[in-house]
Amino acid sequence: MTFEQPACQKCESTLISHLFCLSCNAFQTVPPEIDYFEVLGFPVCFEINSEDLEERYKSLSLVLHPDFFAAAPEEEKRLSEKASAMLNTAYNSFRGTTSRAGYLLSLFSKGKNLNERTLPDGFLQEMFFLQESLDELLESSDSSALNKMNEDLRTRHKEIESYYAPLFKNFKDLPEDSDILQQLQTHLNAERYLRRLLDRIPATD
Amino acid sequence: MNNKMKRIIGIDLGTTNSLSATVFDEGPEVIGTDGDFSVTPSVLSWTGSGWLVGQEARERRITNPENTVYSIKRLMGRSLDELSETVQDLPYQIVEAQRQLVKVRIGESKPYKEFTPQELSAEILKKVKQRAEEALGESVEKAVITVPAYFDDAQRQATRDACRIAGLEVARFINEPTAAAIAYGLDEKRDLQKDGHVVVYDLGGGTFDISILKLSGKIFKVVATHGNTQLGGDDFDQVVVETLKDRIHQEHPEAEFDDPESKHILKKTAEFIKIKLSFSPETDYSLDFSKKSMSFSGVFKLEEFESLIAPMIEQTLESCRHVLREANLSVKKIDEVVLVGGSTVIPAVRKQIESFFGRPPHVAIDPYKVVAIGAGIQGHLLAGGRRDFLLLDVIPLALGIETLGGTFSKIITGNTTIPIEESETFTTNVDNQTSIDVNIFQGERELIKDCRALGQFKLRGIPPMKAGLPLVEVMFRVDANGILTVSAIEKRSGKKAEIEVIPFHGLTQFEIERIMEDSFEHAVDDFNERQLIEFRQTAERVFRGIEQCWDVAENDLSETSRDEIQKQMDVVRQSMKGQDSQALKTQLDVLGDLTRPLADNSMGRSILSELQDDANLNQ
Numbered sequence: 001m002t003f004e005q006p007a008c009q010k011c012e013s014t015l016i017s018h019l020f021c022l023s024c025n026a027f028q029t030v031p032p033e034i035d036y037f038e039v040l041g042f043p044v045c046f047e048i049n050s051e052d053l054e055e056r057y058k059s060l061s062l063v064l065h066p067d068f069f070a071a072a073p074e075e076e077k078r079l080s081e082k083a084s085a086m087l088n089t090a091y092n093s094f095r096g097t098t099s100r101a102g103y104l105l106s107l108f109s110k111g112k113n114l115n116e117r118t119l120p121d122g123f124l125q126e127m128f129f130l131q132e133s134l135d136e137l138l139e140s141s142d143s144s145a146l147n148k149m150n151e152d153l154r155t156r157h158k159e160i161e162s163y164y165a166p167l168f169k170n171f172k173d174l175p176e177d178s179d180i181l182q183q184l185q186t187h188l189n190a191e192r193y194l195r196r197l198l199d200r201i202p203a204t205d
Numbered sequence: 206m207n208n209k210m211k212r213i214i215g216i217d218l219g220t221t222n223s224l225s226a227t228v229f230d231e232g233p234e235v236i237g238t239d240g241d242f243s244v245t246p247s248v249l250s251w252t253g254s255g256w257l258v259g260q261e262a263r264e265r266r267i268t269n270p271e272n273t274v275y276s277i278k279r280l281m282g283r284s285l286d287e288l289s290e291t292v293q294d295l296p297y298q299i300v301e302a303q304r305q306l307v308k309v310r311i312g313e314s315k316p317y318k319e320f321t322p323q324e325l326s327a328e329i330l331k332k333v334k335q336r337a338e339e340a341l342g343e344s345v346e347k348a349v350i351t352v353p354a355y356f357d358d359a360q361r362q363a364t365r366d367a368c369r370i371a372g373l374e375v376a377r378f379i380n381e382p383t384a385a386a387i388a389y390g391l392d393e394k395r396d397l398q399k400d401g402h403v404v405v406y407d408l409g410g411g412t413f414d415i416s417i418l419k420l421s422g423k424i425f426k427v428v429a430t431h432g433n434t435q436l437g438g439d440d441f442d443q444v445v446v447e448t449l450k451d452r453i454h455q456e457h458p459e460a461e462f463d464d465p466e467s468k469h470i471l472k473k474t475a476e477f478i479k480i481k482l483s484f485s486p487e488t489d490y491s492l493d494f495s496k497k498s499m500s501f502s503g504v505f506k507l508e509e510f511e512s513l514i515a516p517m518i519e520q521t522l523e524s525c526r527h528v529l530r531e532a533n534l535s536v537k538k539i540d541e542v543v544l545v546g547g548s549t550v551i552p553a554v555r556k557q558i559e560s561f562f563g564r565p566p567h568v569a570i571d572p573y574k575v576v577a578i579g580a581g582i583q584g585h586l587l588a589g590g591r592r593d594f595l596l597l598d599v600i601p602l603a604l605g606i607e608t609l610g611g612t613f614s615k616i617i618t619g620n621t622t623i624p625i626e627e628s629e630t631f632t633t634n635v636d637n638q639t640s641i642d643v644n645i646f647q648g649e650r651e652l653i654k655d656c657r658a659l660g661q662f663k664l665r666g667i668p669p670m671k672a673g674l675p676l677v678e679v680m681f682r683v684d685a686n687g688i689l690t691v692s693a694i695e696k697r698s699g700k701k702a703e704i705e706v707i708p709f710h711g712l713t714q715f716e717i718e719r720i721m722e723d724s725f726e727h728a729v730d731d732f733n734e735r736q737l738i739e740f741r742q743t744a745e746r747v748f749r750g751i752e753q754c755w756d757v758a759e760n761d762l763s764e765t766s767r768d769e770i771q772k773q774m775d776v777v778r779q780s781m782k783g784q785d786s787q788a789l790k791t792q793l794d795v796l797g798d799l800t801r802p803l804a805d806n807s808m809g810r811s812i813l814s815e816l817q818d819d820a821n822l823n824q
Contacts, residue, residue, distance in 0.1 A: 058424050062595055066624060066685040070376055070587035071211075081684055085626040092621065 006038075016041035016056075019083040020064055027079040036090035036103060046104055046168035048094060057091045098191050101164040105184050108171065112178050118186045119193075127193050134197060150201050157194050163187045213347045213376045213588040214337055215384070215580025216330070218364070220278040220411030220437065221547065223247050223329055225337045225348070226574070226581030228590060233388070233578045236337045244573070245336060247329050248275040251311045251318065254734045258332040261739055267473075270296045270465035274309055276439060277329070279411045280322040282356075282363035283307065291435065294443055296465035323363050324720055327370035334373055347376040349584040351576050353412040354380035355432030355601050357647050358659050358689045365688065370720050376587045378686040382407045382416035383427055383598050384579030385545040388570055390420050391582060391594060401540030402428070402532075406558055406566070407576075408521060409546035411437040415524045417532045417539075426597040429531035429620045431524045436517060438479075438548035444513045445475035445505070449492070453501050466496055478505045483551055511553045518557045525561060531620060542566040545575055597622050600683050607644040607653045609634075616681045619649055623687055628680040630696070637669040641677060645691060662691065668698045736786035744777050744793055747800075754803060761802055770799050 005014045008021035009028050015021055018030055018038040030038075037044045040056055064087060069080040094100045130153070137146045164184065171180045214227045214236065222244045225236045237243030250262035250273040257265065266273045274297050280288060284305040292299050298310040300319065308319040338345050350373075352364055361378060368375045379387075382405035389403065400421045407414040414432035418425055449471055453460050462471060474492050481488035482505065491502035529536065544566045548554060559565050570578075585591055600623050605615040608631075617627050633641065641664045648656025667675050676696040683689050694701050751770065762770070773796045780789040 058421070061597060062423065065595055065597075067377070067583075067586055067595060068592060070213075071589050081624050082626075084685070085624040085682070088622045088625050089627065 039086050039090040097161045109181050114185050160191045213584035215349045215584045217351050217577035223333050224577045226577040228585040233581050237340050256328045270469045277322050277325045282360035296468040323366045326367035330371035347374045349377045349580040351381045351384045351580045354414040354430040381576050382414045385575045386418045388575045388579035389543045404542045407545040408548040409437050415528050423594045427599045429528045430601045431528040441514050442475040446471045482507045482510050602647050611653050613653045623683050624685045626682045628678050631677045632673050633675050636672045639667045640665045664693045667695050740789045741781050
């Protein structure tokens with residue numbers, strides 16, 4: 001997959017987002033399978049600087065949002081709603097490390113038969129143990145111990161999220177290696193387990 | 206404003222009061238003459254053939270409580286079940302109609318008149334629209350309407366139907382705290398370069414909303430919002446009412462207060478106590494139940510009032526904690542707290558907010574006007590008047606469908622920026638199943654029994670296949686108004702399945718059209734009737750005014766003039782008994798001319814200026 005600079009369907013200027021031309025303010029006709037990278041105008045790559053993402057989201061919102069098309073013809077109104085919804089979806093997906101990794105993996109693994117349920121070795125035992133301790137702590141309502149556990153789980157969660165970037169980097173060099181994708185899938189599955197545990201801890205002020 | 210641009214006004218459709226605003230050449234401001242007269246009380250009173258709306262209706266809460274309807278906003282888009290507690294506090298009758306819709310019943314015996322909350326709300330909108338048109342001297346067709354952030358889809362749909370009935374096109378719904386944040390964010394007094402997180406605490410008559418917005422440059426983004434559509438100043442009144450009842454019961458154990466008159470007197474006294482206690486540590490009160498020939502008086506202490514409302518203020522702070530958690534922010538990260546809504550003038554509320562956020566709240570903007578002004582600014586933007594800011598609003602509660610075992614499967618999560626489209630694929634459970642029932646819910650809980658049912662549809666025309674083979678994609682689309690549309694398609698056959706949405710608590714297109722036709726047919730009669738009642742009330746007020754300054758009038762008026770005034774008053778009284786509203790108006794105008802010299806008198810001036818306002822109001 002390579003990153004091509006597309007041209008505006010109307011004025012042929014180079015597009016940033018595939019949705020809208022910033023030079024001539026024209027909505028573009030896009031295929032339904034347009035991906036989030038095309039929506040936001042980023043190269044297909046796991047690492048996206050959060051400030052860049054924020055800036056891009058803002059600058060596109062400031063031209064696409066339906067508020068600026070309230071007095072426009074129906075067709076343009078519809079295009080603006082549609083484009084704005086796509087932008088919001090793409091932005092939401094890219095903001096979270098795991099959701100971005102999950103999205104990118106789904107792009108890379110199209111047509112490849114990944115096992116969707118794999119977990120790291122020994123992970124289930126670890127989770128089983130953590131779950132039991134959490135049950136006990138929730139029952140005892142020992143808030144300092146609970147806070148400690150919360151911190152530990154968050155550290156573990158961060159650790160899992162730190163595995164994505166190097167794997168995507170490896171995959172870039174070895175795009176034929178499905179095993180790398182399988183490893184990513186494994187970490188994403190582990191992350192989901194851990195998040196469910198974290199969700200059970202009541203928030204404190 | 207340039208000529209080609211069609212004005213879009215902002216309307217704050219409140220539980221207690223409604224008002225409109227727009228952007229004038231001088232800047233954004235409430236529409237209407239200065240002072241209280243720009244506000245339309247959200248009250249209606251049935252005259253037998255039509256509605257009185259606003260100030261005139263509010264006056265009839267005393268004389269005609271069973272025909273006078275208020276707090277309609279609390280009924281919008283809700284079923285009788287959900288309203289069971291609210292209904293007890295209201296002096297008018299509420300009955301259940303088709304599809305869990307409620308109706309307000311007017312009249313003590315058959316034939317009753319019954320009205321949906323949408324129709325009633327439309328009457329208020331019509332009045333606000335008409336007053337805006339008079340003040341602006343141009344027709345108004347489109348408006349930005351504010352709704353509580355925590356209004357769910359059914360409540361928003363009901364509000365949209367009310368607008369349709371009133372002949373107003375909704376240019377955009379915006380959430381009330383967001384509107385307040387626009388007014389605050391674009392306020393000249395604020396340092397526009399300063400970015401940061403703003404909390405909007407909105408406690409009105411019937412609803413509570415809390416929102417956190419991130420202001421960065423031109424963009425105002427709602428980060429998280431939370432609230433309670435059934436908590437507000439009315440509840441403060443209600444706890445005072447309960448205390449008053451207890452006190453009266455100690456002296457009169459047999460006393461009952463279920464009749465509309467008693468309910469009204471208690472409510473009125475509670476409001477009086479609440480307002481008085483905002484300025485002093487205690488207040489006297491007296492209740493006079495004339496129909497029961499019973500009266501009662503006492504003293505209410507601030508301490509007692511504050512302890513009564515403390516649990517409700519705590520509830521609002523619980524929402525503050527929740528919303529901070531959702532936004533992943535600590536109190537220290539909040540740069541400003543903006544107060545909105547009449548109930549935020551209560552000192553105990555301000556004290557609690559200040560101690561919670563550790564900073565005094567921002568009160569430079571009038572909490573009564575700020576929502577309407579924000580909506581007016583947004584209207585100006587939508588009309589094309591400016592492009593220098595953008596509001597990114599959210600959908601407050603998750604949307605999804607019922608899946609196996611009564612669990613709620615979220616398709617769009619809460620606090621997602623709108624517009625948004627999300628879809629999810631489902632399949633069949635039984636071989637050769639050709640239809641699927643899709644039940645749509647809104648809420649934040651795990652089980653559908655704890656969420657709000659919005660509607661259902663049946664997906665038909667699925668080709669017969671083995672269970673689990675069909676791929677049914679259900680698509681949820683929330684537009685920039687926060688309104689949901691749902692569609693579905695069976696992907697394997699590529700055939701778009703037929704869908705049929707049955708809304709709960711809502712009106713069908715057919716019902717809306719019928720209501721509009723009805724109101725058009727009765728419009729002429731209603732108008733005369735309404736004017737007649739309005740002019741009669743004006744006449745009563747003019748008489749009171751003349752009586753009040755009659756003694757000093759001797760110095761200002763000749764004997765002939767006084768005779769003429771007396772005679773003209775008799776003519777007006779005669780006219781008041783008739784049915785011709787225009788004749789009454791003419792006689793009232795003559796009386797106005799005759800009493801004009803009184804205006805030179807200093808005492809008469811204040812009284813007559815009030816009469817003048819009335820005359821303006823009724824033109």
